[in-house]
Amino acid sequence: MRQVRVNDFFRQVRENKSAMVGVCIIIFFLLVAIFGPMFLHFDVSQTGANIRDTWLAPCRQHLLGTDHLGRDLLAFLVTGARSSLAVAFFATLISMIIGTAIGIISGYSGGWVDNLLMRITDFVLCIPWLPLCMVLASFMGTSIINIILVIGLTGWAGSARLVRAQTLSVKEMTYVERTVSLGARNWHIMFRHILPNVFPIVFANTVLDAAGAISTETTLSFLGLGDPTNPSWGMILYYAEANNAVSRGAWWYFLPAGICVILVVLGFTLMGYAFDEILNPKLKER
């Protein structure tokens, strides 16, 4: 594998247009999620004082209008960015750790360990993930921690396969043989020699996985399996659907949330593919 220095990587990211678009989108939403709530005039849970405050179209007071209970939708959207991004971040982190560990152990150990772990991976890959997530989410109860766990525990199979493939090629290198000859323990070789070599690929893949995690989170919330105490974009869509926002023509209810989801997924995807291109020399030649 080619060694990619960190500085070199950043330079290539700056030169890559789609990577920069992705990075800007994600940074924008991160800033909104972190600092946005400070500038809000309304609290998410604050409902309208009377019936006239419900279903308000965007106006000076409510920039994105209000929902069926008279809640400010801009506040809902900005607060929702927090949980959506948090879920994406932690769920991806979990699936990255599980996927990398299983991939490296499986690829390096070989034999029955490899067989067992890969059959489990196949199993996780084959089960339709949406019904599985729904069953798990409703079974474990709807809290944000559970949503993170459900997404993280079902999403690692792809990266496990990827890491295993990369491990198989790295473990044939002379430096691994050399380290074995020194009497290094397996964990030393797996985590000191192989992990740093597979990490660039894991990293690129993880960014792509984050896009998946966002849409999964939105889907689960849209289906009513989200955490009611943590408003997210999916939940806005859920309420909009449940209260016939579309037939009422309340486009301000569902459109901004939908656009946010699309933009974030797009941002992660652009970043992910660009990173993959930069870190994976084979793709670059094309």
Add this chain to the structure above:
Amino acid sequence: MEQTAPRLLEVKDLKTYFHTQKGDAKAVDGVSFSLNAGEALGLVGESGCGKTTAALSICRLLPANGYIADGEILVDGVDYCKLNDKEILPHRWKDVSMIFQGAMNAFNPVKTVGWQIAEAIMLHDGLDKKAAMERAGDLLELVEVPRDRVRHYPHEFSGGMKQRAMISMALACNPKLIIGDEPTTALDVMVQAQILNLLERLRREIHMGMILITHDLSILGETCDKIAVMYAGRIAETGSVDDIFRHAAHPYTQKLISCFPDISKRKEIPDGIPGFPPNLIAPPKGCRFAPRCEFSCDKCREVDPFMRRLSDSHSVACHLEVEK
């Protein structure tokens, strides 16, 4: 009987085979050689004749499908063939270490060179990181690489410097015997000469034994005391540098030497040796070189030649020499 100190290395009738689907490939089939402390032995032969396998057998670093079928490998009187995988560990690197083939792949591209040298010291001698890094710096200086290079990554090193770093890694635990598996193969001639001089200097200074494996006879003449020519898993001829270069007795050795282009002569491409080394799964009866040997007679194709002493240092496995 006169009492002699145990030799540094004594390989007796070593047989190393590889399991394959078609049967065992006899990569090394009855090889014997020995080495005293401070001596250098050159192991030479075509690709696939068992040089590397013989060396890996000494370090017990054979691939999973290879095994030592028979023979003894005595290093300072300890038989390495009788040790299990755990028992060999303290001996490896401490007594026998190896300069791996192809320095380009022997370094992890994402770790600093210093860390990788220190790794050997930490794993083996149990030194802490600071002391090990300090020693890694010392070792780099020993091989004439500036000390501050410890913080650099392998891709920041030139090919020759990588090879030097490889050598310093092999020296990490002060071995008594160092095995260089084609240590200069991928380098240009200038760097090759520097590396060989370095090895020669280290061998004198540290007084260690050295085995150089190569297919390039010319580099052995300058660095080695003894040369063993291998063919198809056996030693065809062994002797001092002078014996081999001036009085080569085995037709294979003669051919090998004649394959060297001579700059002072007319431009011509060396003849080469027609044919290929034999199949090692089912080697031919009689002398293994007979099918390619221009002097072979019926006896060569029927009877396996044994090692015959021509002088104190010189032995050859060939029938022809007897009849001359």
